[in-house]
Amino acid sequence: MRTFHLSSESPIVSEDLSASALAVGFFDGIHKGHQQVIRTAVQQADKLGIDTAVMTFTPHPSVVLNKSVQHARYITPLPEKERILQDMGVDKLFVVHFDLALASLSPAEFAEKFFVDLNIRHVVAGFDFSFGYKGKGSMKELPSYAKGRFTTTTVAKVSQGDEKISSTRIRGLLNQGDMAEIKTLLNRPYSIQGEVVESQTSREAPGPPMINIHMNEAYYPPAFGIYAVEVEFRGEIHKGMAVYSMGLLRSEQNEEGCLEVRTFDSDPYLYGEKIRIFFHDFIRPVIECEDREQLMEQLLNDERECRRILTLL
Ligand SMILES: Cc1cc2nc3c(=O)[nH]c(=O)nc-3n(C[C@H](O)[C@H](O)[C@H](O)COP(=O)(O)O)c2cc1C
Ligand SMILES: Nc1ncnc2c1ncn2[C@@H]1O[C@H](COP(=O)(O)OP(=O)(O)OP(=O)(O)O)[C@@H](O)[C@H]1O
Missing domain, CATH: 2.40.30.30 (Riboflavin kinase-like)
Known part of the structure; x- marks a missing residue:
């Protein structure tokens, strides 16, 4: 797996990139919900005969956007994410620097710079993925930005005990030390x-x-x-x-x-x-x-x- 560091100022990597199916999101923890999204990208890549890529961001958007709760510490810091994604068969990891310039891109601009320009042919994300200025872009509108240049898959909510599996839920369990429950949500x-x-x-x-x-x-x-x-x-x-x-x-x-x-x-x-x-x-x-x-x-x-x-x- 190769890791590429990108930002809104330097979005395109210097070489011509081979085509990829992409899973996109922050992915802190790579829990069962994230695994479903990434596995779907691997399956789509196999079907299309192209690479599997994952796009993540750094630091967590909550830090840059000055949210009341800021996630500056991670269930899976970047080296852990790289290790797990490598084991899942991912070929390319795009680490996008999250700053105010990136946050101010419109959904259409984000799709151009970070999907089309990176030679992404298929985008996979969960039902609640949002992107672009104020998170205004959603999976529903993504095909309208793609204009036929890439296809999309939306992964349905993965739950356990009637509740969405999320990084937030796992952070709460870490605060309680509930490692047995965490193991069931991470599958490790x-x-x-x-x-x-x-x-x-x-x-x-x-x-x-x-x-x-x-x-x-x-x-x-x-x-x-x-x-x-x-x-x-x-x-x-x-x-x-x-x-x-x-x-x-x-x-x-x-x-x-x-x-x-x-x-x-x-x-x-x-x-x-x-x-x-x-x-x-x-x-x-x-x-x-x-x-x-x-x-x-x-x-x-x-x-x-x-x-x-x-x-x-
Ligand atoms: C599994 C484990 C649990 C421990 N639990 C406690 C504890 O609850 N309270 C306590 O005072 N020391 C506990 N200790 C001991 C301390 O962690 C520490 O090793 C010991 O106080 C010696 O400290 P020092 O290296 O500063 O001399 C525990 C040690 C181990 C290995
Ligand atoms: N339980 C889930 N089921 C399906 N898709 C999910 C699930 N959790 C996250 N995703 C998807 O995985 C990607 C990464 O999501 P994100 O990093 O926001 O995860 P999260 O666990 O919801 O985090 P947080 O709790 O911090 O909001 C996104 O595309 C998101 O839609």
Whole structure:
């Protein structure tokens, strides 16, 4: 997959682009609804014998348009999106810089610059996709801008439990730490990749060493708490538990949050390595421990509970 960075000032990439079927939207999370849109583009591309492309935007429009809730952190920051889209068989990813100039393009201008000029022959989006100045363009009018130069497919609403699956819904579940429900909406566990910044035996916690991870600020953070996780490093998956907290005993508490994990059956020295944490379930909120004994007992209970959950996967 190739990634192309575009903006309203430089919309056309310098080379002649091969024809594509395009899925368009912000796609934060690449949840089941998004997957349906992207899979439809893959099917259309196969039918037409052309490439599959996805168009996303950066940053989130809410940031540029100064909305009351601004999404500057993502369920899937750009590198995660690239990884997932590559696995879905996408050939080209267009990352369009979202700024006020882009937001002021009329729907017709947007369709000219970002569909026709990029050699898009088919456009797929969901029932609620809007584009162009004040979001005035919709899938209903898109064929009138296409003037026969591309065809369109509108994907019907994908719901779960009578409610639309959306990035907003998943952000709400991350605020509650409801990783089990998130897994059903994403069709995969929520995961983050981070670098190990400390790999040591904790003064307080019993058992194998804690691994402290730097969680990139671009990720939308989960609720503080203890989670049953799988950890991927050096090409292998290990069962374990994670605590996401303000930095429990540290003298400087960190508003951004600290992520520590402990794997049950291995304790390699991972300093500086990139590892991936898959969040499967919420175990409990962070509690204030009176003494080392209470913490040790709590951690043994947590480990038992995590092992039970992870065995059922
Ligand atoms: C899965 C897990 C859960 C934890 N939960 C708590 C907790 O609820 N309360 C607490 O005070 N410490 C808890 N700890 C311990 C702290 O996260 C931390 O490792 C310990 O306080 C040592 O901190 P230090 O590295 O600053 O010395 C937990 C550790 C692990 C591995
Ligand atoms: N549940 C869904 N069913 C069908 N299409 C969807 C669904 N969710 C999103 N889409 C489509 O996927 C594309 C990307 O949508 P977008 O990024 O706005 O997702 P969203 O989950 O609705 O986000 P948000 O909650 O932030 O509004 C758009 O074409 C949109 O219409």
